[in-house]
Each structure stands twice: as structure tokens, then as C-alpha cells.
Amino acid sequence: MTTVVTQQIVGPGELKRLSPRFWLARQTQLAIFWGPVFIASLVLALLVNVTTADLLPVVVALTACTAWLVERGRYRSWGYAEREDDLIVTRGLMFRHVSVVPYGRMQFIDVTAGPIDRAFGLATVQLHTAAAATDARIPGLLRADADALRDRLAMVGEARATGL
Amino acid sequence: MSVMPPPLAPADPQESGKMEVGEHWRRLHPLSPIVRFGRVLIGVVVVAVPSIAEQPVLHHDDGLPVSVIIYIVLLALGGIGGFISWLVTRWRIADGNLQIETGFIRRQSLRIPLSRIQAVDVISPLSGRFLGLAEVRVVSAGRGAEHGRLAYLTAAQAPVVRARLLALAHGLEVGTPEPMALPLLHVQNGLLLPALLMRSQVLAPVLIAVVAVAAIAAAPLVGAGALGSAVTVFVISALGVARAFNEDFDFAISEAGDGVRLDRGLLQRRHETIPYGRIQAVRVVEPFFWRAFGWARLEVDVARQSVSREADRDAQQVARTLIPVASREQALWLLARVMPDAHPNPPPEAGPPPRARFKAPLSFHFLAAWFGQRYVYARTGRVQKSTIIVPLVKVQSVRLKSGPLQRAFHVATVDVDTAGRRWQASARCRDEAEAVEMVRHISERARLSRRVPPPRPASAVVLPAAG
Numbered sequence: 001m002t003t004v005v006t007q008q009i010v011g012p013g014e015l016k017r018l019s020p021r022f023w024l025a026r027q028t029q030l031a032i033f034w035g036p037v038f039i040a041s042l043v044l045a046l047l048v049n050v051t052t053a054d055l056l057p058v059v060v061a062l063t064a065c066t067a068w069l070v071e072r073g074r075y076r077s078w079g080y081a082e083r084e085d086d087l088i089v090t091r092g093l094m095f096r097h098v099s100v101v102p103y104g105r106m107q108f109i110d111v112t113a114g115p116i117d118r119a120f121g122l123a124t125v126q127l128h129t130a131a132a133a134t135d136a137r138i139p140g141l142l143r144a145d146a147d148a149l150r151d152r153l154a155m156v157g158e159a160r161a162t163g164l
Numbered sequence: 165m166s167v168m169p170p171p172l173a174p175a176d177p178q179e180s181g182k183m184e185v186g187e188h189w190r191r192l193h194p195l196s197p198i199v200r201f202g203r204v205l206i207g208v209v210v211v212a213v214p215s216i217a218e219q220p221v222l223h224h225d226d227g228l229p230v231s232v233i234i235y236i237v238l239l240a241l242g243g244i245g246g247f248i249s250w251l252v253t254r255w256r257i258a259d260g261n262l263q264i265e266t267g268f269i270r271r272q273s274l275r276i277p278l279s280r281i282q283a284v285d286v287i288s289p290l291s292g293r294f295l296g297l298a299e300v301r302v303v304s305a306g307r308g309a310e311h312g313r314l315a316y317l318t319a320a321q322a323p324v325v326r327a328r329l330l331a332l333a334h335g336l337e338v339g340t341p342e343p344m345a346l347p348l349l350h351v352q353n354g355l356l357l358p359a360l361l362m363r364s365q366v367l368a369p370v371l372i373a374v375v376a377v378a379a380i381a382a383a384p385l386v387g388a389g390a391l392g393s394a395v396t397v398f399v400i401s402a403l404g405v406a407r408a409f410n411e412d413f414d415f416a417i418s419e420a421g422d423g424v425r426l427d428r429g430l431l432q433r434r435h436e437t438i439p440y441g442r443i444q445a446v447r448v449v450e451p452f453f454w455r456a457f458g459w460a461r462l463e464v465d466v467a468r469q470s471v472s473r474e475a476d477r478d479a480q481q482v483a484r485t486l487i488p489v490a491s492r493e494q495a496l497w498l499l500a501r502v503m504p505d506a507h508p509n510p511p512p513e514a515g516p517p518p519r520a521r522f523k524a525p526l527s528f529h530f531l532a533a534w535f536g537q538r539y540v541y542a543r544t545g546r547v548q549k550s551t552i553i554v555p556l557v558k559v560q561s562v563r564l565k566s567g568p569l570q571r572a573f574h575v576a577t578v579d580v581d582t583a584g585r586r587w588q589a590s591a592r593c594r595d596e597a598e599a600v601e602m603v604r605h606i607s608e609r610a611r612l613s614r615r616v617p618p619p620r621p622a623s624a625v626v627l628p629a630a631g
Contacts, residue, residue, distance in 0.1 A: 008597075009600055086607060095568075098563065100561060102560075102611060131561060131582055131584075133563075134560055136561065
């Protein structure tokens with residue numbers, strides 16, 4: 001439903017999605033956390049001689065599946081569109097946000113990459129305006145795409161810069 | 165590595181008599197450390213005197229108690245530290261910058277570009293007023309930038325420095341005198357005090373206390389408990405009223421060519437300037453009990469950086485009150501002075517859809533949002549009615565938000581961000597389709613208005629309608 005709302009602002013074809021590699025990276029992150037937890041619960045269920053303990057791995061597995069679903073929803077909710085005068089970023093599964101940031105308002109652009117992001121060749125581009133509340137962040141871009149986006153944004157930003 | 169500054173301008177009394185604030189390096193007033201560390205001094209004395217009086221007298225060889233010697237040494241060290249900090253601090257206005265150099269062990273050199281100056285304030289704390297000193301404080305834009313504080317100059321010098329900084333910030337001739345200020349409004353202290361007392365955070369505990377006293381007869385234990393907590397809350401809010409009264413005492417607002425001037429304060433006098441075009445947003449606040457009298461308050465938000473240093477915390481706390489209390493007509497008239505053509509009365513279609521009543525039952529009656537050619541308006545509040553007005557030129561980004569509950573009611577929130585620190589215009593609980601239109605139109609109109617700079621308010625040309 002909110003996809004409809006987003007598309008009313010952006011236009012159907014314009015919204016760019018994140019790289020599938022970002023989803024891979026997120027799944028890796030999930031596996032790194034939930035794998036050991038699941039194994040630990042399994043060991044516990046085998047060691048402890050109580051019938052209810054057998055349920056523990058099931059509960060952990062279900063929680064992990066929910067986390068996976070939520071992550072997938074989040075991954076799918078990300079999107080961005082470079083328009084003529086502004087950048088649009090959408091995010092959020094439960095609390096959806098559609099931010100419109102004019103190029104002329106950009107103060108600086110950050111490109112960051114954590115360890116897992118780096119392993120998958122990904123980077124996050126973040127735009128900063130003079131307003132602290134502006135939350136224009138695009139994660140999970142391929143490194144080359146992120147650098148290209150940063151350069152493009154810096155160029156249009158300079159061309160349209162306006163004072164406070 | 166040289167710690168000693170280059171030779172200063174000749175300290176000619178004739179020259180300082182002319183109040184020259186030239187491009188030479190100058191030091192602050194020699195009494196500055198006393199005012200600066202005056203509070204610490206008083207604190208030390210307050211701690212020291214009772215502890216010395218209470219202690220059994222432990223005589224040293226020369227007859228003085230040890231604790232007295234310790235305190236004297238501490239004070240002497242503090243005095244030397246203050247003297248050194250005064251000695252190594254110097255400032256000048258040159259190359260389009262206000263330059264301040266300070267620090268003995270860690271040299272710090274501050275350059276504030278005059279073009280980035282947001283406002284220049286003159287502040288006279290109580291101890292400074294006794295000694296005839298005042299502080300010039302420069303508020304500049306941009307993250308990571310710092311406040312330029314010239315603490316302290318003589319009370320006569322401070323306005324001259326301010327005029328000069330403002331003239332340079334506006335790209336005028338160096339010698340331009342401070343523009344004449346036209347008085348707009350003066351708040352009677354007889355009006356300020358009852359108005360402050362009539363804020364709901366003061367009256368609510370009083371009401372609770374009255375109810376509690378009545379309840380004591382019926383259920384002593386519960387009533388006494390309620391009374392106790394009401395008294396606590398009351399004391400806290402009474403302190404808040406005292407502070408607000410101290411800050412906004414003798415409040416006068418005037419208009420000059422370079423901005424709006426605010427003069428206020430009981431113990432600590434402040435003379436603040438808010439330059440035109442730097443106002444990010446204005447808020448009209450009408451607390452519950454004020455509405456019966458038709459009173460309103462105006463607050464402004466200017467672009468400022470986040471504050472991390474302890475010394476600047478005080479600057480952050482400065483509420484940019486445009487007028488602490490005035491009749492609604494006066495407030496709107498004043499609003500028209502700083503934001504021409506702003507109309508804070510919502511058109512009939514500005515309210516949210518009726519189904520939003522279930523999403524926001526407590527604030528539904530005040531929710532409204534609309535926009536015109538130059539401003540975005542958003543009204544919110546449960547008990548206190550507050551209308552935020554953001555010029556489209558100042559819009560930084562626009563954002564549509566919707567939570568799960570909001571989606572169930574097919575409503576969404578539109579946030580309009582500005583470079584101000586205090587508020588964002590938040591149009592809550594709009595119809596989904598309307599929210600989309602709002603985001604579109606606001607960002608489009610903001611883009612158009614950025615191309616055409618708005619006309620400056622016709623200041624000092626039009627005579628105000630009322631004194």
C-alpha cells in the first residue's frame with residue numbers, strides 16, 4: 001500500500017533498488033548471529049533431560065525465521081531515486097519513510113563501509129543537510145556505484161548550492 | 165611554538181577612549197577572569213567558610229589553620245591561571261574573520277568568517293554589570309563551528325564591536341554606525357509575571373494540590389501522597405517561573421536595519437540580534453490558560469550548531485523568545501514584521517480527516533497543516549496550541565512517514581526539516597493521498613522559492629503601527 005504512496009511521489013520505474021549482494025550480506029550477518037545461538041540451544045536441549053527443553057531449538061528457529069522475514073522486508077523497502085532537483089530515499093518496513101532531499105541543500109556526503117560490507121564490496125552513502133533530522137542514507141550500494149553516486153551528488157550539489 | 169603573542173597595539177588611553185576596535189590584536193579587559201571565574205570563586209567561598217568554621221582549629225607553626233592555607237593556595241592558583249588565560253587571549257577583526265587566539269598549553273586559534281555570522285549578542289552578567297563589563301558573543305552557522313566569545317569587553321566597547329561585526333557581516337563599510345533601532349513592543353513586567361504563573365505546568369500542580377487537600381478529608385493517605393508530589397512538582401515549576409521571569413524581565417523588542425533586537429533580563433541583561441533572513445522557523449504558542457485572555461507567545465529558531473562544550477551550554481539554553489507574552493493581535497502583528505504575508509489562521513480544509521480522531525484522540529482538535537506561496541504551517545498540541553511557521557526558502561528536506569497504526573487509518577505524517585535546532589514542522593495525520601500531494605508541492609515550491617530570494621522585510625522604512 002505504501003509502495004503505492006511512494007510511487008505516487010517517485011513514479012513507478014524511477015525507484016532504484018539496492019544490490020542483491022546487500023541481501024546476501026544481511027543474510028550472512030543473520031547467520032553469524034543465529035547459527036551459534038541455534039547450535040547452543042540444540043546442545044542444551046540434548047544435554048538437559050527435560051521435555052520442555054526440546055522446544056527451545058524450535059523457538060529459536062522460529063525467531064530466526066521471523067528475523068529473516070523482517071530483514072527481507074526491510075531490504076525490499078529500501079529504494080532511492082535521483083531526480084532532476086532532489087534525491088528521494090525510501091526505507092522502513094513498519095515505519096515507512098520517504099525523504100525528499102534537494103541537491104541544493106546538501107552539505108556533505110559520507111561514504112562508509114563496515115567489515116561485512118567491505119567483505120561483500122558494499123558501501124553506504126549518507127547525505128547531510130544543515131537539518132539534523134534529515135535521514136538520507138542509502139546502504140548496500142556496490143562500492144563503484146557508491147563512489148559514482150557520491151561524485152554525481154557532489155557535482156549537482158555544487159551546481160545548485162544555496163545558503164542557509 | 166612561540167607562546168608569546170606578537171606585540172599588541174599601543175595601549176593608549178586616548179585610543180581606547182575613541183573605542184577603536186581596529187585590526188590590531190587586542191586583549192580582553194583585565195578584569196575578565198574575575199567575572200569569568202566569579203561563580204567558581206563564590207562556590208569556593210561557600211564551601212570553604214562553613215568547613216573552616218566547623219573544623220577544630222589545627223594550628224600550623226605560623227598560626228594559620230591548614231585548611232585556610234589550602235584554600236588560599238587554591239585561590240592563588242586559580243587567580244594565576246585566570247591571569248595567564250587573560251594574558252594569552254587576544255582577538256582582532258581582520259581578513260573577513262573574527263580571529264580569537266587563546267590557550268596557554270594548548271594554543272587555540274579561532275577564525276570565524278564574518279559572512280557566516282548568524283547573530284551577535286551582548287550579554288552583561290550580574291557581576292559584569294557591577295564592573296562595567298559585557299560579553300560579545302558571536303553565533304555562527306555550520307556544524308563544528310564554535311561560538312566566538314569575547315568575554316569581557318567594557319560595556320561601552322561591546323556595542324561598538326557588535327556594530328562593526330554586523331556591518332562587516334552584511335558587507336557594509338567598516339565605519340558604518342550601528343543602525344537605529346525602532347522600538348516595536350515592550351512587555352510590561354506586570355503582565356509577564358501573571359502570564360508565566362498561568363502556564364499549565366504551574367497551575368496543574370496547584371489544581372492537584374487543591375484536589376488533594378479536598379481528598380485528605382475522604383482518604384487521608386492517598387490525599388497526603390498526592391499533596392506531597394504536587395508540592396514537589398510545584399517547587400520545580402516555581403523555579404522554572406523564576407528563571408523565565410529573570411530571563412524575560414523588562415523585555416523589549418525593536419527593529420533595526422540588520423535584524424530584530426531583543427533586550428531582556430533582570431540579573432543578566434542580554435542584548436540579542438536576530439538577523440533577517442536567518443530565521444528558520446517561528447512558533448506561535450498559546451498555552452491553555454492564556455487562551456482565555458487571548459495571549460500568545462512567539463519563539464524563533466535560528467540555524468545553530470550542536471553544542472558539546474560546557475562553556476557553550478549556556479548559549480544553547482537561550483530560548484529565542486521573540487516575545488514572551490503579548491495579546492494575540494500584537495503577536496500576529498509582530499509575526500508579520502519578521503515573516504511578511506504569514507497568516508497563521510488555518511483555512512477550513514487544513515484539518516486532518518475525521519478518522520484521524522481515532523489515531524490522535526488527544527491532539528485532534530488542534531491538528532492542522534497547510535501551506536501557501538511562501539510558508540508551510542503546522543499546528544499541533546494537546547493542551548497548548550502551537551503553530552510552527554517555516555518559510556519555504558528555509559526547507560532543508562521533506563519526509564513522509566507512516567507507522568503501522570497510521571497505515572491502518574490511511575493517514576501519514578509529513579515532516580518539514582529546517583536548519584534550526586529546535587523544531588520541525590510536522591503535519592501529523594494527513595490523508596495519505598493528501599500527504600503525497602503535500603510532499604510534492606512543498607518540495608516543488610521550496611525549489612522555486614530558492615531560485616528567487618524573498619524580499620527583505622521593509623525595515624526602518626515603515627513606521628510601526630503601535631509602540
